[in-house]
Amino acid sequence: MIGVKVRVPAKLNLQLAVGPPRGDGYHGLVTVFHAVSLFDEVTVVPAGRDGIAVTGEGADRVPADQDNLALRAVAALRAAVTGAAADRAGVHVTIAKRIPVAAGLAGGSADAAAALVACNELWDAGLSGAQLAEVAGRVGSDVAFALLGGTAVGRGRGERLTPALAPALAPATQYHWVLAFADGQLSTPEVYATLDRLRAAEAAEPDLDAALMSALRSGDARLLGRALSNDLQQAALAMFPALRKTLAAGLELGALGALVAGSGPTCVFLAASAARALDLAVSLSGAGVCRSVARVTGPVPGAAVVPVAS
Numbered sequence: 001m002i003g004v005k006v007r008v009p010a011k012l013n014l015q016l017a018v019g020p021p022r023g024d025g026y027h028g029l030v031t032v033f034h035a036v037s038l039f040d041e042v043t044v045v046p047a048g049r050d051g052i053a054v055t056g057e058g059a060d061r062v063p064a065d066q067d068n069l070a071l072r073a074v075a076a077l078r079a080a081v082t083g084a085a086a087d088r089a090g091v092h093v094t095i096a097k098r099i100p101v102a103a104g105l106a107g108g109s110a111d112a113a114a115a116l117v118a119c120n121e122l123w124d125a126g127l128s129g130a131q132l133a134e135v136a137g138r139v140g141s142d143v144a145f146a147l148l149g150g151t152a153v154g155r156g157r158g159e160r161l162t163p164a165l166a167p168a169l170a171p172a173t174q175y176h177w178v179l180a181f182a183d184g185q186l187s188t189p190e191v192y193a194t195l196d197r198l199r200a201a202e203a204a205e206p207d208l209d210a211a212l213m214s215a216l217r218s219g220d221a222r223l224l225g226r227a228l229s230n231d232l233q234q235a236a237l238a239m240f241p242a243l244r245k246t247l248a249a250g251l252e253l254g255a256l257g258a259l260v261a262g263s264g265p266t267c268v269f270l271a272a273s274a275a276r277a278l279d280l281a282v283s284l285s286g287a288g289v290c291r292s293v294a295r296v297t298g299p300v301p302g303a304a305v306v307p308v309a310s
């Protein structure tokens with residue numbers, strides 16, 4: 001085997017409820033993750049020592065050294081596997097980015113998850129999904145979800161996951177989303193810190209939104225649009241006021257719901273159909289309220305090996 005290529009999706013948070021800061025620098029949260037069809041591709045090949053190259057969307061803003069989350073994931077997996085696989089030499093990781101960097105879409109976490117799946121395969125390490133998820137949880141809060149994909153409830157820092165819908169009950173609904181990418185970035189730790197400052201009183205412990213879960217069970221996009229929520233949005237808007245205009249424009253143009261993606265600054269809009277999403281995307285790009293737009297659908301599966309054409 002020469003190398004392994006893995007495709008991994010971006011995530012949205014359909015709900016992001018943030019509790020008070022914890023002693024360890026993180027916030028307890030309850031979130032509903034949703035994987036969408038915007039993918040990075042990560043390829044690993046054996047090498048004398050670990051190295052990385054990044055191409056594509058925002059590549060110049062991704063650290064191309066040991067600080068890269070994908071290389072940290074490689075090191076974490078190497079430490080977790082025992083026996084022959086643990087002795088493997090280095091790997092060279094190539095990341096082809098389409099998920100914008102520091103955009104609230106967990107692109108860095110996605111690349112880390114992809115690196116875990118790829119090295120597990122390359123080294124024939126045989127870790128189960130649950131074992132990979134445990135390593136992922138140590139690498140970053142959103143990494144475990146990028147392995148799983150679909151729609152899932154995250155607790156703890158976001159790394160403790162349960163599927164949002166029992167498979168037998170899950171309607172085959174595909175939702176149509178429009179992403180509006182901003183001209184700029186937001187730092188996740190700074191957005192969390194701003195939220196702490198903006199909150200006058202100690203935040204309540206976060207809770208799963210029953211209306212959102214009921215909307216997901218019904219598969220009704222109108223109900224889902226009304227139930228979208230993100231506690232980080234007020235902080236992202238305080239730091240990036242132009243996003244107010246973007247959100248307002250999308251709603252004005254007929255989106256069923258609008259919110260900031262994760263810690264931002266990407267804005268997310270839910271459309272009633274593929275045709276409405278196309279209209280919305282065209283109108284939003286014409287309105288001059290964002291850098292560019294993308295149409296995506298969700299849910300999609302998590303990180304998966306791309307078969308190499310023989």
Ligand code: C5P
Pocket residue numbers: 025026027028029109139140141142156157158188189190192
């Ligand atoms: O886990 P990850 O490296 O993705 O988190 C990035 C930063 O986001 C953390 O260092 C922390 O400042 C903030 N964060 C948080 N609470 C979470 C997840 C992230 O405060 N549950």
